[in-house]
Amino acid sequence: MQTFLISVLTVTLAELGDKTQLLALILAAKYRRPWPICAGIALATLVNHALAGAVGSALAAWLSPSALRWLVALSFFAVAAWSLIPDRADDGEAARGAGRGVLLATIIAFFLAEIGDKTQIATAVLAAQYHPMWQVVAGTTCGMLLADIPAVWLGARFAQRLPLRATRIGAALLFASLAVWILLR
Numbered sequence: 001m002q003t004f005l006i007s008v009l010t011v012t013l014a015e016l017g018d019k020t021q022l023l024a025l026i027l028a029a030k031y032r033r034p035w036p037i038c039a040g041i042a043l044a045t046l047v048n049h050a051l052a053g054a055v056g057s058a059l060a061a062w063l064s065p066s067a068l069r070w071l072v073a074l075s076f077f078a079v080a081a082w083s084l085i086p087d088r089a090d091d092g093e094a095a096r097g098a099g100r101g102v103l104l105a106t107i108i109a110f111f112l113a114e115i116g117d118k119t120q121i122a123t124a125v126l127a128a129q130y131h132p133m134w135q136v137v138a139g140t141t142c143g144m145l146l147a148d149i150p151a152v153w154l155g156a157r158f159a160q161r162l163p164l165r166a167t168r169i170g171a172a173l174l175f176a177s178l179a180v181w182i183l184l185r
Helices: 002-015 019-031 034-062 065-083 091-095 102-114 118-129 133-154 156-161 164-184
Strands: none
Touching (some): 002 133, 019 034, 019 133, 034 118
16 A cells, blocks of 8 residues: 555656646646546556556566665656756647547547656555555546646646746655665665
8 A cells, every 4th residue: 555655656746747647737728528538547547657667667677676765766856857848738639639539639638648657667666665556547547637636626726826937846856855864764
């Protein structure tokens, strides 16, 4: 259960103000159909994070425990620094697949936007460090949904009231703390 909760918290904080959360706002404004948008986010995130978790688990099996500890800690420090950089979503991401229905457009746009994103990297790092992998993937997917579903349902008003700078700093501190904790334990 600890693995699940760490994964939820990590990705929820990392996702606040992230480009995929902004993409969720764009999709909600464009299509005004929250149920298929939320389902598309869930499906795209589950597949994307399962792939990232598999990569992280494979790295954990391949590397020595000492090398893995340093790689995970350095990755968390990198994600902490990355969290401080504001993201912007591109309206073009929302338009990809637009003619194929709201659900499919959301799946395609979200899956593509999440490739190489900090939450995908965090999922791989968490899967390398924590087990079982399914709890990491379930936790990171739930964390993504916790951050993005309110954005879909509450729309642009929610994003304007969210203190994004403070959120980015909080996420960066969490990632840096996790890195230090991994190195010290």
